[in-house]
Amino acid sequence: MKQIASVLAFSLLAPLLSLAGEPDPSLARTATWMESWPDEDGEVTVREVIGEIWNEAIQVALGDGGAVHLPKRDTPYYLDGPIILQSGQTLSADTAAEIRLKPGCNTCMVRNANVMGFAQREVPTDTDPDQDIHIEGGIWTTLATVGNEVNGNLVGRSSKQAPVFGTHGVILLHNVRRVSVKNVTVRQSKPFAIHLGNVHGFTVEGLKLDRHRRDGVHVNGPASNGIIRGVSGVSHDDAVALNAWEWKNYAPSYGPITDVLIEAVSGAPDGIASANSIRLLPGVKRFDDGAVLACSLENITLRRITDISEFKLYDQPNLELGRERDFSIGVGSLKNIRLEDLVFHRPGKIEVHANVDGLVLQNVTIKHPLADDWHLLGIGPKSQTYRHGGDEDPTRWTEIFSPDLDCTVRNVVVSGVRQSESPEDLPIDSVVRLIEQTQNPDYPTTTPRGGNGKGIWIR
Numbered sequence: 001m002k003q004i005a006s007v008l009a010f011s012l013l014a015p016l017l018s019l020a021g022e023p024d025p026s027l028a029r030t031a032t033w034m035e036s037w038p039d040e041d042g043e044v045t046v047r048e049v050i051g052e053i054w055n056e057a058i059q060v061a062l063g064d065g066g067a068v069h070l071p072k073r074d075t076p077y078y079l080d081g082p083i084i085l086q087s088g089q090t091l092s093a094d095t096a097a098e099i100r101l102k103p104g105c106n107t108c109m110v111r112n113a114n115v116m117g118f119a120q121r122e123v124p125t126d127t128d129p130d131q132d133i134h135i136e137g138g139i140w141t142t143l144a145t146v147g148n149e150v151n152g153n154l155v156g157r158s159s160k161q162a163p164v165f166g167t168h169g170v171i172l173l174h175n176v177r178r179v180s181v182k183n184v185t186v187r188q189s190k191p192f193a194i195h196l197g198n199v200h201g202f203t204v205e206g207l208k209l210d211r212h213r214r215d216g217v218h219v220n221g222p223a224s225n226g227i228i229r230g231v232s233g234v235s236h237d238d239a240v241a242l243n244a245w246e247w248k249n250y251a252p253s254y255g256p257i258t259d260v261l262i263e264a265v266s267g268a269p270d271g272i273a274s275a276n277s278i279r280l281l282p283g284v285k286r287f288d289d290g291a292v293l294a295c296s297l298e299n300i301t302l303r304r305i306t307d308i309s310e311f312k313l314y315d316q317p318n319l320e321l322g323r324e325r326d327f328s329i330g331v332g333s334l335k336n337i338r339l340e341d342l343v344f345h346r347p348g349k350i351e352v353h354a355n356v357d358g359l360v361l362q363n364v365t366i367k368h369p370l371a372d373d374w375h376l377l378g379i380g381p382k383s384q385t386y387r388h389g390g391d392e393d394p395t396r397w398t399e400i401f402s403p404d405l406d407c408t409v410r411n412v413v414v415s416g417v418r419q420s421e422s423p424e425d426l427p428i429d430s431v432v433r434l435i436e437q438t439q440n441p442d443y444p445t446t447t448p449r450g451g452n453g454k455g456i457w458i459r
Contacts, residue, residue: 020067027057038146093138104152111172117164156191169195192218209233222255244295245283267307282332314353380435380455385447394444403451410458
């Protein structure tokens with residue numbers, strides 16, 4: 001794996017942090033607004049807030065020395081838009097310093113300067129990327145405080161005016177080289193915690209998700225030479241997502257993702273509602289002008305993963321905009337995918353609906369009882385019916401996946417899948433399930449609809 005750039009990023013980070021200055025409090029602007037929070041019974045109440053807006057103070061400190069540090073304070077640092085980092089700049093915060101996005105901003109909280117969108121074409125070779133940007137520490141929140149309440153911060157756009165299409169992060173780094181995000185907590189936020197894209201040489205380490213509403217680390221292609229390490233906590237979407245192809249409402253760019261290590265990721269504690277999932281999403285993008293771009297994933301290693309309930313390596317059209325309006329033209333491709341040193345204290349599954357050349361599954365510990373129909377690795381298409389919030393009219397129901405598409409998987413290696421402390425590997429036929437869809441003759445009386453696709457395993 002080509003991880004030299006990421007390692008160099010961290011070797012440069014320590015001296016930069018030691019030179020960081022603090023923002024001038026006299027430049028913080030006091031303002032008044034309303035925020036929605038839950039009361040003791042969980043009901044939403046609205047309260048007046050008098051707070052300090054710190055954007056100008058932070059930007060001045062960055063301009064003066066290229067690095068700024070936010071110390072812990074008794075009250076939060078509020079932002080009314082993103083902090084903007086130029087090449088070579090560093091933003092750090094005490095791990096207990098809370099940074100909040102003022103209600104109604106609908107932007108990211110920090111981003112690089114030269115964010116560029118390529119929603120309708122392949123990313124060109126030279127995009128003048130920002131380089132050597134580092135973010136560390138802090139508790140970041142867009143104030144998604146309870147239930148469906150997001151305090152007017154539904155998306156994480158790059159800016160209030162003329163945002164780059166598809167940007168959707170609390171921390172947004174797009175069109176960048178040699179960047180790192182380390183030891184941050186993202187709390188009660190609706191956008192992706194960290195949204196990366198058109199990124200080469202990146203490290204995310206020590207991300208804690210605190211009652212988070214969307215993906216933790218979300219990477220769009222093209223991307224390469226990355227390390228994602230130490231992701232934990234509670235998120236109601238994927239803890240990590242490598243989306244080379246993407247639903248177009250969340251895609252500033254598309255392209256291959258290669259040479260990425262994902263390690264030391266853990267699901268939420270037992271009994272706490274959380275998605276506990278990791279996604280790898282390849283596909284084939286067809287732009288509006290008819291141009292086609294293969295968006296594959298290659299040389300991806302996932303290791304030391306604990307209690308992730310679902311590994312999503314499958315095709316999935318756009319549920320939000322409508323599958324007929326946004327879909328991959330055929331299943332995507334995965335090559336040289338390794339999953340190793342996995343631990344399951346509760347049932348989990350690895351679901352593959354992609355054309356795969358090289359899939360290694362090794363050193364897996366199962367610490368829960370096995371059901372009679374248990375399988376860990378499923379190869380083939382999925383089918384599931386979405387009822388649009390419980391709608392009882394079948395004419396408005398939607399198929400979530402792509403049950404009519406075949407996929408072919410070759411060069412599969414399975415070893416060391418064991419239950420608890422057993423010295424014997426579980427039989428491969430109990431570990432791997434080959435899926436062949438059929439049409440459900442009783443649909444819509446029973447669901448799902450099913451289909452005609454199948455998984456093909458070339459042994």
